[in-house]
Amino acid sequence: MLADLLDSCRARGAPRRRAASHVLEPPPMAAVCPSCSLADRTVPVPTALQDHDAPLDRSARRLLGVPPEPARGSRVSTLLLLLAVLSALQTLRGLVMLVRAGSAAGLREVVFVVVAGAVAVGSYWASSALRRAGDRKADRRRAAAGDWPVSYEQWTLVHQAWRASWLCRACRSAFLPAGALGADFPASGPLSFEHFRDRLTETARRADLAGGFSPVDEQPAAAARE
Secondary structure, X not given: OHHHHHHHHHHHHOOOOOOOOOOOOXXXXXXXXXXXXXXXXXXXXXXXXXXXXXXXXXXXXXXXXXXXXXXXXXXXXXXXXXXXXXXXXXXXXXXXXXXXXXXXXXXXXXXXXXXXXXHHHHHHHHHHHHHHHHHHHHHHHHHHOOOOOOOHHHHHXXXXXXXXXXXXXXXXXXXXXXXXXXOOOOOOOOEOHHHHHHHHHHHHHHHHHOOOOOOOOOOOOOOOOO
């Protein structure tokens, strides 16, 4: 159970999204900007955000950044999970004490182990129950307000669209190349930074209704350098 507690704590304490690397990966291939028709000034949005040699300004980084996940969990469930982990560690400490004491172990040590174990199990159960209840309540609230994405699974579609997006440094516009999210995915027009996330959300929402994006057989080729 301790392994489950530690894994759950790490999952709650760190974002589920992938950590950004400071090593830039070369773009898979050129994509032609639908606005200025240039291919030598285009770069994937995730790569542009990691580029320290030609950094984007603060406003562009904010508008083009990773779309935020739907808020999950609560402070109470997080505190209970932390209590469960600490209690589990105390239980292990008590077990070590019992093993070392052997036949000389007293009632005090036994009670300590039993109580610590019970607190660990109870806190973990309560934390899981509160988290599930909080997630369901938050999902219903966002759905009633018309917000989207509602769930983490829906957010992954938005994140997938974000990873497939490109930026043109020449005309400061974003776009989605043809084939970026499936063989039959049409190219988007130029997107202003202010409307970038709205387009990602709209694209992901349509994909969610269709059962997800179709598989991409190869890297998107918006156009050749001709």
